[in-house]
Amino acid sequence: MLKAENIFFKVGDKTLLHETSVVFEENRFHVIMGPNGAGKSTLLKLLAGSERPSGGRIFFHKKEIGEFSKKELAMLRAVLSQHYNITFPITSNDMVMMGRYPYFKTLPSKEDKEICKMATAMMQADDLLDRDYNTLSGGETQKIQMSRILAQIWSTEKSQNKILFLDEPVSHLDMKYQHQLLQVAKAMCKKNITVIAILHDINLSLTYADHILFMKHGEIKYEINDQKEITTSIIKDVFDVDSKIIDLENGHRPIVVF
Amino acid sequence: MNKLSFRFYYFSLAILLIVSLIISARVGAVNISYEQIVTFFGHKFGFIHDNDPDSIQQALFFQIRLPRVILCAFVGAALSVSGALMQALFRNPIVEPGLVGTSSGAALGAAFVFVMGKALAGSFADTIGPFMLPLFAFIGGLVATLLVYRLSSVFGKTNVNTMLLAGIAVNALANGGTGFFSYIARDPQARSITFWNLGTLSGADWHAVELVGISTTVGILICYRYSKALNALLLGETEAGYLGINTEKLKMRIILINTFIVAMATSIVGVIGFIGLIVPHLLRMMKSSDNRFLIIASALLGAILLNMADMVSRVIVAPSEFPIGIITAFVGAPVFLFLLIRNSRKQQQGGFYA
Numbered sequence: 001m002l003k004a005e006n007i008f009f010k011v012g013d014k015t016l017l018h019e020t021s022v023v024f025e026e027n028r029f030h031v032i033m034g035p036n037g038a039g040k041s042t043l044l045k046l047l048a049g050s051e052r053p054s055g056g057r058i059f060f061h062k063k064e065i066g067e068f069s070k071k072e073l074a075m076l077r078a079v080l081s082q083h084y085n086i087t088f089p090i091t092s093n094d095m096v097m098m099g100r101y102p103y104f105k106t107l108p109s110k111e112d113k114e115i116c117k118m119a120t121a122m123m124q125a126d127d128l129l130d131r132d133y134n135t136l137s138g139g140e141t142q143k144i145q146m147s148r149i150l151a152q153i154w155s156t157e158k159s160q161n162k163i164l165f166l167d168e169p170v171s172h173l174d175m176k177y178q179h180q181l182l183q184v185a186k187a188m189c190k191k192n193i194t195v196i197a198i199l200h201d202i203n204l205s206l207t208y209a210d211h212i213l214f215m216k217h218g219e220i221k222y223e224i225n226d227q228k229e230i231t232t233s234i235i236k237d238v239f240d241v242d243s244k245i246i247d248l249e250n251g252h253r254p255i256v257v258f
Numbered sequence: 259m260n261k262l263s264f265r266f267y268y269f270s271l272a273i274l275l276i277v278s279l280i281i282s283a284r285v286g287a288v289n290i291s292y293e294q295i296v297t298f299f300g301h302k303f304g305f306i307h308d309n310d311p312d313s314i315q316q317a318l319f320f321q322i323r324l325p326r327v328i329l330c331a332f333v334g335a336a337l338s339v340s341g342a343l344m345q346a347l348f349r350n351p352i353v354e355p356g357l358v359g360t361s362s363g364a365a366l367g368a369a370f371v372f373v374m375g376k377a378l379a380g381s382f383a384d385t386i387g388p389f390m391l392p393l394f395a396f397i398g399g400l401v402a403t404l405l406v407y408r409l410s411s412v413f414g415k416t417n418v419n420t421m422l423l424a425g426i427a428v429n430a431l432a433n434g435g436t437g438f439f440s441y442i443a444r445d446p447q448a449r450s451i452t453f454w455n456l457g458t459l460s461g462a463d464w465h466a467v468e469l470v471g472i473s474t475t476v477g478i479l480i481c482y483r484y485s486k487a488l489n490a491l492l493l494g495e496t497e498a499g500y501l502g503i504n505t506e507k508l509k510m511r512i513i514l515i516n517t518f519i520v521a522m523a524t525s526i527v528g529v530i531g532f533i534g535l536i537v538p539h540l541l542r543m544m545k546s547s548d549n550r551f552l553i554i555a556s557a558l559l560g561a562i563l564l565n566m567a568d569m570v571s572r573v574i575v576a577p578s579e580f581p582i583g584i585i586t587a588f589v590g591a592p593v594f595l596f597l598l599i600r601n602s603r604k605q606q607q608g609g610f611y612a
Contacts, residue, residue, distance in 0.1 A: 074502030
C-alpha cells in the first residue's frame, strides 16, 4: 500500500501541490486525471520518490519513502516518463536491458535476458529489438520504454508488491496499442503490481481504472472508486467542459461524450 | 550495429596497438630496424651477450624512443577515455577535454608551476617540486571543467550551445593566462610553454611514463565500474535516478576522475585536442554506445591513433619535429565541424545519429 499523509509541494513561494492525503490500495489500477498544470506530474514524482515533498510523509510498505535507498526503490517501482531524449545510437534490446540494471553488476544474467524477452513479448515489441532505438517511431519507442519498465519491476511469486507509475503512457500510441498497453498494465495488477497512471482520456480511464483521482489547481478535487460514480458536474468542474454521459450495458458502462 | 562481440574488438584493437607501438618505435630522427629492436631487448634482458649492439643507438632507444612511444599510448588512452566519459556525462557527442576547458585549465595550472614554481616552493623545490606540477594541473583542469559544466547545465539539462560558448570563454581565459605566464617567463625552458601548448611528446622519460601510466590505468579501472550507470544516464538524469542511480554523486565522481587523468597527461605533454572527440565517435559508429565497450575500446584505439599521429609528427620534418597538437587539430577539427552540422540537423528529429 502506498500512502501519502498531508503532503504538499512548493517551489519558491508557488505551491504546486496543496496539502493532501491519499491512499493507493495494492494491486489496483489508479488513474490521476486533471487539466494541464493541475499538479498530476508533481504528485507522481513525489509518490515515485524522485522529489521530496515540502512537508508531509509518504509510506510504502509501511516504511517512509525517503528511507529506501535509490537501488531498493528501483527494484520496487518503475516509472514510464513522458519524454525520452536519447542522443546516442542504442539498440532497442540494450534499451530494454537497462530495466534490469538494478539487478546485475556488469553483465546480465540468463534470468535478466529471459525477463527482457518476456517483457517485450508482452508489449508485442519483439520485432523491434534489433533496431536502433533512434530510428523507431514515437509509438514504437513508447512500446520499447514500456517493455523496459516492465522488465524493471518484473515480479516473481516471492516478490513484494511493486508499483508501476505511468505518466501519460498512451499519448503516442494508436487506438489498438492504447488498449494493448493499458491491458498489459491491468494484467500486472494480477501479478502483485499496483498501477498509478496519468491519463487524459476519460473513457480510457473509466474502462481500466479501479480508482480515479481528479485534480485541479494542485488539489485532489474528487475521488471515485466506481466508474458509475462519474457525473457531468465533476467533468464540468474539473475540465470546464460540458458533457453527456451515456450508459451502456444497463448502466454498468458509462461513456462520456462531448 | 553488427554482431561481432566486444571481445573481438578488444582483441583486434590490442593487436593493432602492439603493431603500431613496434612500428612507431622504429621511426624518427634516427631509424631503428626491427633486428636492432630485438637485439636491444635481448641485450637489455641478458639473452644476447655475443655481439655488442651500437650503444648510442641502444641508449637512444631505451632512454628516448621507447618511453616516448609508451607515454604516447597512455596519453592517447587518457584523452580518448576522457572524451567518452565527458560525452556520456554531458549526454552529447561533441564534447571532449579540449572543448570543455579541462585541457587548457590543466595547461594553465602547469604553466603556473613552470614559471612560478621555483619562487613558490623556495628551498623545498627539490622535494615538493615533482608533486606541484600534477597538483596544479589537476586544480586548473577541475576549475575549468566545473565552470563550463555549471554554466551549461540548467535544470538538469545540458544546453549544447551554452556549453560550447562557455567552453570558448573558459578556454580563452585559460589560454590567456598561459600566454601571460610564458610572457613573463625568464628562462628559455619556460618560454617553450608556447610550443608545449600545441602538445609535444618530446619531454618523455620513464618518470613521465610512470606518472601518466599509473594515473591513466587507475582512472580507467575506476570509471569502468561506473560504465553501467553512465549508460543509464543516457535516459536523462531523473530517469537514471528511477533506475537506482545517484546521479549527483555519479556526475561529481566522473568529473573528478576525468579531470585527474586528463590533468596528469596534460601536465606532461601539453594540450592535444580532438583525439577525445574522434575516438569514441568512431567506436560508436563501428559498434556501440555502450560505455562498458566505449571505455575499454577508446583506451585502445586512442593509444593507436595518437601513436600514429606522433609517428607522423616525428617523420614529416625529421630530424626536427612537428607539434602533435597541430596534426590532431588538422584531422580532428573537420570531424568536429562535420559532427556539429549533423548534430544541429538531427536535433530537430530527436536522435543524434538517427
